[in-house]
Amino acid sequence: MIFNSIDFILFFPVVLILYWISGHKLQNRLLLVASLFFYGFWDWRFLGLLVLSSLVDFVAGLGIEKFADNPKKKKAFLIFSLISNLSVLGFFKYFNFFIENAVQFLSALGLNPDIHTLQIILPLGISFYTFQTLSYTIDVYRGELKPVRDIFDFALYVSFFPQLVAGPIERATRLLPQIQLPRQWNPVQFREGAFLILLGYFKKVFVADNIGDLVNSVFGMDDPSGGKITIALLAFFFQIYCDFSGYSDIARGLSKWLGFELMRNFNLPIFAVNIIDLYKRWHISLMSWLRDYIYLPLGGNRVSATRQHINNLFIFFISGLWHGASWNFIIWGLYNGILTSMYRILSPYFPKFGYDHIPAIYWTKYAFKATLTFCAFAFSGIWFRSESFEQSKLIFHNLFFEFGAWDNSLFQKLIRLTALLILVEISQFKSNDEFSIFKWKLPFRVGLYVALFYSILILGNFNKNEFIYFVF
DSSP: OOTTSHHHHHHHHHHHHHHHTSOHHHHHHHHHHHHHHHHHTTOGGGHHHHHHHHHHHHHHHHHHHHTTTOHHHHHHHHHHHHHHHHHHHHHHHHHHHHHHHHHHHHHHTTOOOOOOOOOOOOOTTHHHHHHHHHHHHHHHHHTSSOOOSOHHHHHHHHHOGGGTTTOOOOOHHHHHHHHHSOOOOOHHHHHHHHHHHHHHHIIIIIIIHHHHHHHHHHHTSSSOOHHHHHHHHHHHHHHHHHHHHHHHHHHHHHHHHTTOOOOOOOOOGGGOSSHHHHHHHSSHHHHHHHIIIIITTTTGGGSOHHHHHHHHHHHHHHHHHHHOSSHHHHHHHHHHHHHHHHHHHHGGGSOOOOOTTSHHHHHHHHHHHHHHHHHHHHHTHHHHHOSSHHHHHHHHHHHHHOOOOOOHHHHHHHHHHHHHHHHHHHHHHHHTOTTGGGGSOHHHHHHHHHHHHHHHHTTOOOSOOOOGGGGO
């Protein structure tokens, strides 16, 4: 079941009505059943993995608390959680990748290994809920959270359907208290949720899926020109951004209607002025997870500059591998890691032109830095979007050595598909408020609603395209 399907449009209103006529405890049980049904609608066989992950970390949390005064046993339960979760994730996501590369390596040595891969289907959302459950166990181990004693509440934390499949990756310290405490209908939450849902569908159905056709047409060519590739890479930035942030917006909007507040996963990344700023705005739940649970334990900024850069590269290596089991994703991660480290090293030497008190100069400088950042990040789409390492090499070569003519019609299509989105985000950026639309004058607000609905219902791509991050 996906948000942009008739199945979900029939499913959610029923859940919502039953939810708000129930008491708190029944609400939680209803959400748990609904979440398991939502996930099992794709393939009921993977429900076992979801239940297993919940049981492992529920038991680990209780064990850590029980042996709080026994460091060895306390640590043993943490290791039990880490090994159990990462083993399941590793098997389903990375087994074939490592086998295939081992075969290639042995073949290069002149050996002829007879090793076969398995027909493994990747469970939806496994990377998301694995990191979410791990954060719970680690926080309990650190003493930042008391373990949950109601297994059904904990199972709901793991499987909460609005954000189960593609995040945001919620921390137990944030989501569990909302599950355990009674929730009340809030008209402000409902209004904000409605806008997020509308904006999310607009991003997904109109922007991302229509731009996807443009991107697919170029990446589907046997030998695309560098000019077409340039436009496709710029377009892919908006496709992946609107697809993923669209899912996050819908998830947050649905959660608001249920009385929950999820973290904001994207904060206007097109306005980032450098690559570090961009990663503070992009996939915030994952990057903050990697920072808090890997980068900081490795020493954070307390170690030498050289060690910081090594740790930074390691974090981005993990980020690339988290996205997928392929060399393209690893290269994508390392590219961004190198880019962020280079910025840290070189930024003290960047010229300071001053005159920021003059609006024209300030915004000209801002636009230049934001454009440069946008292009540097969009360039990494070569590896993120390419379906194979061979295709990424061809795309890279043609971009620099076979540029050809600029395709104005393709570029104009990209502008048409992103113009309204940019208008909305400029308003959010200028006011530093994602709900700035509610401050607009009524005629302008109604005009935007009409434009969004028209874009979704009349111009939207309703081919039931799954969200890109479902495969991660």
